[in-house]
Every structure is written in structure tokens, then in C-alpha cells.
Amino acid sequence: MLVSELGEFGIIAHINAQIKRENLPLAPIWDNVIIAIGDDTAVIRNTKEWELATTDCLVQNVHFNLETITWEELGWKAIAVNLSDIGAMGGIPRYALISLTIPPATTVANITELYNGMITIANEFGVAIIGGNIAAASYLAIHVTLLGTSLNKKVLTRAAAKPGDLIGLTGYTGISAAGLAMLNGKLSFEPATIQMLRQAHLKPIPRIREGQLLNSLGITTAIDISDGLIADLTHICETSKVSAVIKEAALPVHPVLKEEFTKSCMNLILSGGEDYELLFTATSARMTRALQMLQGKITVIGKITDQQANPVTIVTPDGKSKRLIHPGWDHFKPK
Amino acid sequence: MLVSELGEFGIIAHINAQIKRENLPLAPIWDNVIIAIGDDTAVIRNTKEWELATTDCLVQNVHFNLETITWEELGWKAIAVNLSDIGAMGGIPRYALISLTIPPATTVANITELYNGMITIANEFGVAIIGGNIAAASYLAIHVTLLGTSLNKKVLTRAAAKPGDLIGLTGYTGISAAGLAMLNGKLSFEPATIQMLRQAHLKPIPRIREGQLLNSLGITTAIDISDGLIADLTHICETSKVSAVIKEAALPVHPVLKEEFTKSCMNLILSGGEDYELLFTATSARMTRALQMLQGKITVIGKITDQQANPVTIVTPDGKSKRLIHPGWDHFKPK
Secondary structure, three states: OEHHHHOHHHHHHHHHHHHHHHOOOOOHHHHHEEEOEOEOOEEEOOOOOOEEEEEEEEEEOOOEOOOOOOHHHHHHHHHHHHHHHHHOOOOEEEEEEEEEEEOOOOEHHHHHHHHHHHHHHHHHOOOEEEEEEEEEOOOOEEEEEEEEEOEOOEOOEOOOOOOOOEEEEEOOOOHHHHHHHHHHHOOOOOHHHHHHHHHHHHOOOOOHHHHHHHHHOOOOEEEEOOOOHHHHHHHHHHHHOOEEEEEHHHOOOOHHHHHHOOOOHHHHHHHOOOOOOEEEEEOHHHHHHHHHHOOOOEEEEEEEEOOOOOOEEEEOOOOOEEOOOOOOOOOOOOO | OEHHHHOHHHHHHHHHHHHHHHOOOOOHHHHHEEEOOOOOOEEEOOOOOOEEEEEEEEEEOOOEOOOOOOHHHHHHHHHHHHHHHHHOOOOEEEEEEEEEEEOOOOEHHHHHHHHHHHHHHHHHOOOEEEEEEEEEOOOOEEEEEEEEEOEOOEOOEOOOOOOOOEEEEEOOOOHHHHHHHHHHHOOOOOHHHHHHHHHHHHOOOOOHHHHHHHHHOOOOEEEEOOOOHHHHHHHHHHHHOOEEEEEHHHOOOOHHHHHHOOOOHHHHHHHOOOOOOEEEEEOHHHHHHHHHHOOOOEEEEEEEEOOOOOOEEEEOOOOOEEEOOOOOOOOOOOO
């Protein structure tokens, strides 16, 4: 069977099962592993605080195109997508390691700009870039590993959603995918719109503070939206063994999507990936506190139910239930 | 200027300077960083023990060729080259994260074999594979980040060599490069020789126990041989601001190199990379203890001197000094 038939999440499940089967019983180090494969970051027990470890990569002509992203934006984004995973655990980012493959025809100025982008966001979030590796290759790839710590031995996971929880979302979804559509389609807008869409797609702001705040409020479930709102909500539902009902009318719609992407608007909101917003679930009382503290930054979009046949149901404004058509991004099963 | 003009180590120095200049002053997290870019692993302060973090990658058609390596060997080697960096610090390996890019036409059986190789060596050295990432790409690449801890807050670094130290080497050098020559040149040998050379190149054994033992003996300087004996000795000399004199007659010569690679033998020993043996320096008293404990596994090959114009001088059997011609592997300045 080809990996393209099994799909990205099938491969991950396959590897996870193999490691659990063949590795777990043998090494005592596993006693310290609180969360392994299957969440936004791994979590390991340490003397005082838990440690978080996560890795993600950006690969030329897969995740980015040098015709539409600057080297500085690329450096920012490579760190941002990893920070987002620490944010989704409500953790504190600490150290980064960078493994690069770069074509020999790259200029030193390119590398300087790349690291400028990385250093800028690292400074912004208190991260030290402590090591890495460089190899020559025919394509550019930036693999980042980010280490962090938990907040008082508490983390937000995908596995803690309970029936009755409300579903909250920071910010807007769909604008990163709209930015990608603009860049690829060379679409023309007002300068402010171009700037906003470009930033949404190329320089996402990881929700580190928001994740820490949710964690400190006693909220226990979150994921960052990298694959798409519905795809990532499905990850929560499958891991927590629950289902979710989303009210389409409750979804936050960015004015630019409404105006400039009218036809594809709802599809972008539900299935556009790389927003790096936080999707979380909370009891009604905790959601109220979150709404008070992160005023105007959180929208309640639905609620968690007992597990149903469909992990996610979307209720349209006319009240009819509908199921999603586009399930989000899978690296091995492109739409 | 192109990165190919600056060279691999020039780029690393450039990035290191940029990070030191622009990042260090801002983030308090840097107070916990004991060793950053420039050694085998980064070292960070923790509550009880120091943490080690290192990353390395294997990229298709750069580091390996699927016509000559099996998927299982590839999995082993991807972890082994990272373990070797923890070994070179005398540390204890703990956790691994795997960031893969794989072509969609890869089979699930390939992935199973790859992880079989990774799990086998992870079990052998008590490592837990706790996370990772998978992305589709046109080529296979395996980026591994390995986390570990120090032994009693002591690490072997590249920076501690002192004039008067003896230079020790575990095992043999050159047989990995000979193995590569065999695989690429389709050379024909006795089955036992083929097996030995294949293992040396494709399934190297990282010197974890040896590094820990050297560390526990109070030895403070080591590097693993990935770029080549002279190249890696040069790294020690430059970082420690010393020079080294190697006696050609003292170098361990594997019988297979002597017999089957007679003409290129000394060149392979001095410049062949990917041996993953440990090169270390120690006072005479500590070297004596190391020789006693690791009987037959260590050879004294020379000594450290005050810094000279040439970092490394090789004394030929006839007593004439000579300087090296092939400085070892640089990703951006191939030989």
C-alpha cells in the first residue's frame, strides 16, 4: 500500500501503533513520557516542570514558494508554526533547533534574512535558538524543533473535550487560505487588504499568550488550526471520543472574506488551513471567564456532544444540519 | 556571496554571530544556555541536570541513495548520527523527534521498515521516540532531533583541549568511507568483508557508552568523527585554540583497508567521514585510565600542542612533518 492511499493521518496512526507495540515495553524512559505522538507537542516529565517538544517543517514548493514569500517572512513562519503548537498546549516556548537543507546557489544575504525573521519572532516570544544543522540539497527546507515547558504541570490537549463543553475560537479562520489564493492567483486588492492577507498567510502570529491564559483559567482542551477549522475540530473529536455541532451563523467572518471572497467565504473559513488560531473547548463557566479576559478575541462557535457517526455537524442558518464536504489538508491526499 | 563560496562552516559561523549579536541581549532564557551553536549538542541548564539537544538529517541523494541502503538501515542511521552527537558530549540520550518528508509513492511497508530501524536502535540506547512531523515532498528526508541529559552536570566539549594532552581515538576510521566506495563502485569482496563495510557505512554504532565512560573519568574534550579524522580534529583545535600533531604510524589501520584499499588507505583513515568514532584529548594520567578501561578500543594517535599556523600536523613514518591535503567534508565545498 502506498502512503498516498493511507493518508497523512493514517501514516501517523500506523507509526504510533508500531512505536507503542515495539518500543514502549522496553525502555524505562517511557515512564517519563506523558504525551507522545498524536497531540500538538510531546510532553515529558521533568524534575520541576513538564517539558514540551514539537517539530514542524516548511519545504520549498510544498509549503512555500520563493516567488511569493520573502526569506525573512519564511524565517518568521518556520518558527511561528512551531510556536503555535506550544501555544496549543498552553505552554511556554524556550529553545529552538533549526535543521536546514539549502541549495548551494543560495546567497549568504538570503540566510541572513532568513535568520532575521527567525530571530525577530524568537525574541518576541523569549525563545533562544540554541543549535541546528545545515546540509546542502537541491531544495530549501527548514525543520524546526521547539522545546518548552508546561505551566504548573498543566497542558491543553486534544483529548479532554467533554459533552456539554462550548467550542471557542480565537481570531478568524480562512484569511491565511485567502492570502494564499491572492498570492497564487496574483489577485489585486487595496494595499491594506493585500498587507493583511499577506501577513495572515506569511507571518502568522502564534497564540502563545492566549494559550497560556486559557490554560491558567483551567481550560484543558485545545488545538491550533493548521489543517483547517473542521479538520482540526475533527482531531479533537476523534481524540476525545466526542462529536461537535458548529453553528454556521456563529462563525466569525472577516470583512475582507465577506467582501472579496464572497463565493468561497464559508469554504475558506471551514477548510482553509494555516490560520494558527486556537480552537478550544470549555465548560460554560470557564468560557465566560475566557470571553471576559480575551475580550473580542474569542468567538463561541458551537458545542461538544456525545459521540455521533459524524465527528462534526454544521448547522446552516436555516437550521438544517449539514455535513462537511472538504475535510481539510492531508499531505498525502491533496484535495 | 553564495553559500557555496562561504562554505558550511563559514555559514555556521555567520549564523552564530548573527544570533549572538541580535538575540542574546534580549531574551532572559539565554541565561540558561550553557553551550549554543558550535559544538556537537546544545547544553541548557535545568533544575537538576543539564539538558542536551541536537539535530541532524539524512537527505535522499545527498546523504544516502535508496539503491544502496535499506529502509531499516536508513532508520538506524538517522538515529545513530544523532546519538553520536550525544555520545560526543558524554551524555545520556533520552527522547527523539522525527521530522520526515516522504514522496507520496513511498509504500507503507517502507515506513514500517524505516521505523523498525529507528525503534531497534532507540531501544538499544534507551531512547523514546516521542513525536514528529510528516510532510509530502518529492524526496525523502529524515530530520531527527535528539534530547538528552548530561552526566552529573559535566559534558565533553570541543573547547577544552590543552597543550600536552594526548589524543585518543575509539575504533577505526576510514571503513565507513571504504564502505561507501564499495557501495558506489559495486566493488566485490569476501562476504564477511562486504558485511563489515556495509555495516560500517550504513549501520554505524554510536559511542554512547564510551562517551559516558570518558566523561566519568574526568576527560573534558571530545568530538564524534562525522566529517573526517583531520577535519574533526581541526574543529577541536580551532575551538580550543591549540594545534595537534598526529603520528601517521600510530593510526589504527583496519586490516580490510590495508588489504583491499591499499592505495587509498591513509587518505580514507585521515579524511573519510561518517565513522562516528570518538576523538578526544586527555592528560596522560586520564588517558592511561581510559586505555585500561576501554582495553583495545582506544588508540593514542598524537598530542595537543600550543597553537601553530597549521591546526593539524601529520608526522610521516620517516619523521618528516607533512600537512594535510584533503580537509574533510564540507556540504557546500565538495572535494
